[in-house]
Amino acid sequence: MSEPHGLYVHVPFCVKKCAYCDFYSTSDLTLTNSFVAALLKEMKLRSFKDRCIDTIYFGGGTPSVLTARQMERILSGIHDFAPVSPLLEVTMEVNPGTVGGTYLADVYSLGVNRLNIGVQSFGDEKLKFLGRIHNSEDAVKALEDARRAGFENIGLDLMFGVPHEMPEQWRKDMDTAFSFLPEHLSCYMLTYEPDTPLDNTRRAGGVIPLEDEKVADLFTFTSRYAGQLGYDHYEVSNFAKKKSCQSRHNKKYWSGVPYTGFGPAAHSFDGTTRFWNHRDVIKYIHHLEKAELPVLEQEFLTREQVLMERVMLGLRTFEGLDISAFEQIAGQPFEQQFQAVPGRVEELGWGGISQGRFSLNLGGMVYLDTVVEWFVEKIV
Numbered sequence: 484m485s486e487p488h489g490l491y492v493h494v495p496f497c498v499k500k501c502a503y504c505d506f507y508s509t510s511d512l513t514l515t516n517s518f519v520a521a522l523l524k525e526m527k528l529r530s531f532k533d534r535c536i537d538t539i540y541f542g543g544g545t546p547s548v549l550t551a552r553q554m555e556r557i558l559s560g561i562h563d564f565a566p567v568s569p570l571l572e573v574t575m576e577v578n579p580g581t582v583g584g585t586y587l588a589d590v591y592s593l594g595v596n597r598l599n600i601g602v603q604s605f606g607d608e609k610l611k612f613l614g615r616i617h618n619s620e621d622a623v624k625a626l627e628d629a630r631r632a633g634f635e636n637i638g639l640d641l642m643f644g645v646p647h648e649m650p651e652q653w654r655k656d657m658d659t660a661f662s663f664l665p666e667h668l669s670c671y672m673l674t675y676e677p678d679t680p681l682d683n684t685r686r687a688g689g690v691i692p693l694e695d696e697k698v699a700d701l702f703t704f705t706s707r708y709a710g711q712l713g714y715d716h717y718e719v720s721n722f723a724k725k726k727s728c729q730s731r732h733n734k735k736y737w738s739g740v741p742y743t744g745f746g747p748a749a750h751s752f753d754g755t756t757r758f759w760n761h762r763d764v765i766k767y768i769h770h771l772e773k774a775e776l777p778v779l780e781q782e783f784l785t786r787e788q789v790l791m792e793r794v795m796l797g798l799r800t801f802e803g804l805d806i807s808a809f810e811q812i813a814g815q816p817f818e819q820q821f822q823a824v825p826g827r828v829e830e831l832g833w834g835g836i837s838q839g840r841f842s843l844n845l846g847g848m849v850y851l852d853t854v855v856e857w858f859v860e861k862i863v
């Protein structure tokens with residue numbers, strides 16, 4: 484049997500679209516039953532028995548709009564689809580506005596053992612600005628309910644860098660988050676994705692983004708503060724209380740190993756080819772009703788594309804890029820491929836080579852996009 488494999492399930496429903504979000508989702512919740520039926524068909528059509536599943540990630544959208552019964556059907560479908568590891572990590576993203584104590588206890592008893600709670604903030608004004616459906620009280624209740632339900636691996640998502648955000652305000656959010664002793668924390672910088680309501684407001688002059696330097700200061704503060712409290716900053720946006728609490732599923736993406744995605748807009752990668760499903764849930768369902776795979780497109784990754792992905796994803800992690808694995812694909816030494824770039828990063832004090840890996844430090848992570856650009860220019 485080959486390497487343990489990761490499954491991603493995209494649940495394309497949200498009660499209401501958040502102002503900043505450009506992930507695919509619909510608020511037509513009448514489609515959830517047809518979606519689950521289609522998902523099970525997709526699994527059946529793509530069934531494989533030669534790979535053992537060791538991580539499952541329910542993302543979205545808002546997976547917690549599904550009922551516990553629907554989650555049960557999907558999880559049992561996965562067990563029919565392929566063998567699963569006894570060390571299975573099952574992560575579910577939940578929105579505090581959609582869960583209660585009974586629901587969380589139900590999904591826990593179904594085998595979900597890692598919860599990612601989309602808190603974003605404990606400040607009601609900030610939540611309102613972001614267009615979230617929940618308030619701070621809902622977030623606190625979801626965290627308390629999750630512990631009561633038995634979850635021992637809880638992650639929180641927070642967002643920073645909203646207009647006018649002061650370091651004290653952000654620190655307050657972090658303090659409240661840490662008071663729940665989460666095993667994992669993801670802190671995302673607010674971005675203005677094209678065509679989102681938030682970006683449209685920005686373009687119309689209704690919102691002035693926080694200055695880049697202030698956002699960078701908040702990022703640096705986040706890392707240092709989490710570090711003081713014993714959290715390891717292991718990826719640009721992610722922190723874990725200990726190594727065993729890191730997201731095993733997401734680490735697969737960052738290290739470039741194959742994975743399989745189910746559901747509308749889900750991407751899969753088999754090591755050489757990437758393919759992705761129709762975004763539209765109705766189209767997705769129609770294809771599966773006709774027993775057709777809902778694949779919209781596929782692309783064979785060229786050597787250059789694989790190298791670019793390795794750089795882009797590897798540099799996001801503090802572990803960094805595995806130089807010998809990179810050289811095997813590149814067919815030439817790292818120094819020859821990138822010439823003066825690694826030295827330039829080192830001279831700036833942003834990172835360097837250690838134990839066979841090239842990685843950025845906190846100072847370098849602030850300029851991650853720029854550094855990635857320098858590396859990518861030497862590949863294309």
Ligand code: SF4
Pocket residue numbers: 496497499500501504505506508543544545578601
């Ligand atoms: S709940 Fe999550 S997926 Fe849904 S719109 Fe908001 S941010 Fe996007």
